[in-house]
Amino acid sequence: MDKQGKNNFITHRIGLYKAAYDLSKNGNNVEIDTSASKFGHIVIHKDDEDVYVMVKALTNLDPVPFSSDFEITSKFDYLVVCVGVYEAEVSYYKLDMQYVRKEISSNTGKDGKINYWLDQPKYRYYKVNSLAFP
Numbered sequence: 045m046d047k048q049g050k051n052n053f054i055t056h057r058i059g060l061y062k063a064a065y066d067l068s069k070n071g072n073n074v075e076i077d078t079s080a081s082k083f084g085h086i087v088i089h090k091d092d093e094d095v096y097v098m099v100k101a102l103t104n105l106d107p108v109p110f111s112s113d114f115e116i117t118s119k120f121d122y123l124v125v126c127v128g129v130y131e132a133e134v135s136y137y138k139l140d141m142q143y144v145r146k147e148i149s150s151n152t153g154k155d156g157k158i159n160y161w162l163d164q165p166k167y168r169y170y171k172v173n174s175l176a177f178p
Contacts, residue, residue, distance in 0.1 A: 055101045055102070057084075058129040059100070061076070062134050067086065073090070080116055081098065097120065098117065099124050100124070101129045103129060136171065138175065149162070
């Protein structure tokens with residue numbers, strides 16, 4: 045894994061664990077799981093149902109990449125974008141995954157692979173003060 049890959053992995057882990065911590069602090073029964081995503085996601089156990097949350101962590105308010113994750117988005121109920129993971133305060137953006145799947149953009153890269161991303165204007169209005177799920 046190259047240096048940029050390691051940095052992306054660390055950035056993701058910080059956002060994932062910070063979101064899980066904040067959710068558990070708010071009284072949720074939270075589990076970090078890898079059944080749908082090898083990089084890990086959050087499962088919130090509520091009464092008789094589980095809520096699956098994909099977490100994407102960013103250092104700045106930038107487009108959210110889905111290159112290798114686009115196909116698995118159908119397995120999730122929500123997307124949480126964590127922005128500023130290296131800062132004292134993380135900003136959270138919570139979006140319904142059905143909305144996200146409709147708004148994801150794509151193109152074909154120079155390598156012939158399809159790139160997927162969610163542009164910043166598509167999620168910046170979904171900022172939340174705390175993570176809460178129905």
